[in-house]
Amino acid sequence: MAVIALKCPDIEVAVVDISVPRIAAWNSDQLPIYEPGLDGVVKECRGRNLFFSTDVEKHVREADIVFVSVNTPTKTRGLGAGKAADLTYWESAARMIADVSKSDKIVVEKSTVPVKTAEAIEKILTHNSKGIKFQILSNPEFLAEGTAIQDLFNPDRVLIGGRETPEGNKAVQALKEVYAHWVPEERILTTNLWSAELSKLAANAFLAQRISSVNAMSALCEATGADVTEVSYAVGKDTRIGPKFLNASVGFGGSCFQKDILNLVYICECNGLPEVAEYWKQVIKINDYQKNRFVNRVVSSMFNTVSNKKIAILGFAFKKDTGDTRETPAIDVCKGLLGDKARLSIYDPQVTEDQVQRDLSMNKFDWDHPLHLQPMSPTTVKQVSCVWDAYEATKDAHGICILTEWDEFKKLDFKRIYDNMQKPAFVFDGRNIVNADELREIGFIVYSIGKPL
Ligand code: UGA
Structure with missing residues (x-):
């Protein structure tokens, strides 16, 4: 998100988290993770068009595009324990988005998720939406730690998956325009939702x-x-x-x-x-x-x-x-x-x-x-x-x-x-x-x- 803010000065990026200490760290001189080059990027954009906040609902309500990057741990109990991804955090994020939204939104899956997660998320969003339209996109991340900033500046490819409907295509185009600020067009691949979700698991x-x-x-x-x-x-x-x-x-x-x-x-x-x-x-x-x-x-x-x-x-x-x-x-x-x-x-x-x-x-x-x-x-x-x-x-x-x-x-x-x-x-x-x-x-x-x- 910091790199998006850096490369797209015309876009306002708000990073929200429910953890107060974590957001405080992102707003301090001591960032909560060590990643070469990240400090410089954050310093350049923070307060300009990059903001870190715990006011989750306000920022979600105001956003046109919401990237969901909650963790998807391996389940330790119940069906699929030891293998399946636990989507509890994803599900509650989707319910919160549906609850607080007052305008149409594009919801982007950034966390790595099992194939067909988008379908479940779509159901939660549309069944709670009070007439608001949501488009779900899958935009998996391929950066590696230690080289994250370089990988983001110069990605081998950016992958965007969406529904093959006119509204789906429009949402894909909107996200494509964000990346097109710095990524050559031929490196931005668009696929259907399930291919994008599966490609992430397949690549790893x-x-x-x-x-x-x-x-x-x-x-x-x-x-x-x-x-x-x-x-x-x-x-x-x-x-x-x-x-x-x-x-x-x-x-x-x-x-x-x-x-x-x-x-x-x-x-x-x-x-x-x-x-x-x-x-x-x-x-x-x-x-x-x-x-x-x-x-x-x-x-x-x-x-x-x-x-x-x-x-x-x-x-x-x-x-x-x-x-x-x-x-x-x-x-x-x-x-x-x-x-x-x-x-x-x-x-x-x-x-x-x-x-x-x-x-x-x-x-x-x-x-x-x-x-x-x-x-x-x-x-x-x-x-x-x-x-x-x-x-x-x-x-x-x-x-x-x-x-x-x-x-x-x-x-x-x-x-x-x-x-x-x-x-x-x-x-x-x-x-x-x-x-x-x-x-x-x-x-x-x-x-x-x-x-x-
Ligand atoms: C990996 C992928 O490389 C990223 O493309 C992907 O986006 C990321 O997972 C993710 O899914 O988030 P990462 O785990 O940060 O990135 O680091 P890698 O560079 O892939 O290294 C993973 C492990 O493999 C490390 O323990 C590394 O030491 C080891 N490794 C890597 C080797 O043992 N040999 C090698 O030749 C390369």
């Missing part, structure tokens, strides 16, 4: 599948002596495959991939397509396997026990340039090591101790439920400490696990680190970012993903 499933494919190969590389970086380079040179998203890792994380695939699996099952569901499930299974494999490798190479050994965890966010820890592979790896009674010293340039403790005491799928956005007192995981320096984290450690590819980890003084560690000193590079040969020269025992020892 395809991306995650590439990572699981290369991670599956990494296991085979370790078993055979091939080098996964060489293999993915050679594979990616085929222009039909392409080089992006082929980096082997400790596993993918983030708030979207697993959730969207589980959702896709559920939709397949509901539509009587168990084989298709099974196919996509494997992407998640390989991701879980990769995280387990990493933990097993750490424990087995450190003489089958990490009990009471200090292990430094470098990086906790799910990828670099973000403080986001949702579904980060670091949670599973840390829990695995804690299960073997390791002592963990964690350093991530953007993640606080509070967040780490919270993540490590949470159950699966809890992260997406608002209860956990409130301050709470988690059971402190005693074997875990967080520090604000990689040298402090690694001091007296037996091993180092690199779990996020922060650029600063590439520039560490590994000789200094080695000198202050217990011997033998192990490095487990879950992101293949260090130069293993140089570290071996220093004296480290280095394990990379999918590479010979």
